[in-house]
Amino acid sequence: MHFKEAKGILSAGGGMNISRGCIHGCIYCDARSKCYNFDHSFEDVEIKINAPELLERKLKNKRKKCMIGTGAMSDPYIPITENLRNIRSCLEIIEKYGFGLAIQTKSSLILNDLDLLIKINRKAKCVVAITLTTFDEKLCKIIEPSVSTTKERFEVLKTMRDNNIQTVVWLCPILPFINDTAENLMGILNYCIEAKVYGIICFGMGLTLREGNREYYYKNLDRYFAGTKEKYQRRYGNSYILTSDNNEELMTLFSDICDQNNTERNAEALFKYMRLYESKDRRGQLDLF
Numbered sequence: 001m002h003f004k005e006a007k008g009i010l011s012a013g014g015g016m017n018i019s020r021g022c023i024h025g026c027i028y029c030d031a032r033s034k035c036y037n038f039d040h041s042f043e044d045v046e047i048k049i050n051a052p053e054l055l056e057r058k059l060k061n062k063r064k065k066c067m068i069g070t071g072a073m074s075d076p077y078i079p080i081t082e083n084l085r086n087i088r089s090c091l092e093i094i095e096k097y098g099f100g101l102a103i104q105t106k107s108s109l110i111l112n113d114l115d116l117l118i119k120i121n122r123k124a125k126c127v128v129a130i131t132l133t134t135f136d137e138k139l140c141k142i143i144e145p146s147v148s149t150t151k152e153r154f155e156v157l158k159t160m161r162d163n164n165i166q167t168v169v170w171l172c173p174i175l176p177f178i179n180d181t182a183e184n185l186m187g188i189l190n191y192c193i194e195a196k197v198y199g200i201i202c203f204g205m206g207l208t209l210r211e212g213n214r215e216y217y218y219k220n221l222d223r224y225f226a227g228t229k230e231k232y233q234r235r236y237g238n239s240y241i242l243t244s245d246n247n248e249e250l251m252t253l254f255s256d257i258c259d260q261n262n263t264e265r266n267a268e269a270l271f272k273y274m275r276l277y278e279s280k281d282r283r284g285q286l287d288l289f
Helices: 049-058 081-096 108-123 137-143 150-162 182-195 213-224 228-234 247-260 267-275
Strands: 001-005 046-048 067-070 100-104 126-131 166-169 200-201 206-208 241-243 278-280 285-287
Touching: 001 081, 001 166, 046 081, 067 081, 067 267, 081 100, 081 108, 100 108, 100 213, 108 126, 108 150, 108 278, 126 150, 126 267, 137 150, 150 166, 166 182, 166 267, 182 241, 213 228, 228 241
Parallel strands: 001 046, 067 100, 100 126, 126 166, 166 200
Antiparallel strands: 206 241, 278 285
């Protein structure tokens, strides 16, 4: 871990990342790719120590309210004290100025800030996005070794449901020859149905690999799944998009289950929903911007 004084914290579209790098250890992580130009070890998490000050300065002077999105590139709940302090301070600022929040994580540590999520949702809109990839808990601890298990993330979804906070699940990646099965998919979908998630984002059954994350992924395949790397190399070569041979069958199952349960599955519609700012006026009505 190391600290950095950032020059800015909020993108033009309302995106915010308070750190760079991660210690979750997910074997498939795209953020390791060389195209993101890390100038430090991926596990040496860079904490933007002045993130709350930058955010307050920006939101205090921002005339038009919007959704603040975080977690797309770096999980906001990396278990480092300074990082957790930063995200809580940022949530306090978002709530203070009446902005909305779309936050993505794989960690049950988000429950430590449930009080603030509820307050944000009372003033505007809060959407919690959770990534789910692997129903089997033992397999989950191999693929995503240092993060909350799928069952623990399911409990987060239910807690948000019980507090009237909408949730979205990222169903990706699904790893060919490892968890691209109907059994795995149905386990995840049943969790989503019980938790009454608003929608599920899925771009297909498979994953992407490029320079940086490919090497890390293959090293872990050799460590945990003997012979699987060779299957990948024969089947996919150096392709960027690695689509499961079971994609058609699994996507049909995914679509059918979502439609039967009125769960939004259109990715474009879900991105629009998470970007749409909604505020509650004094009469408890919603103003849309």
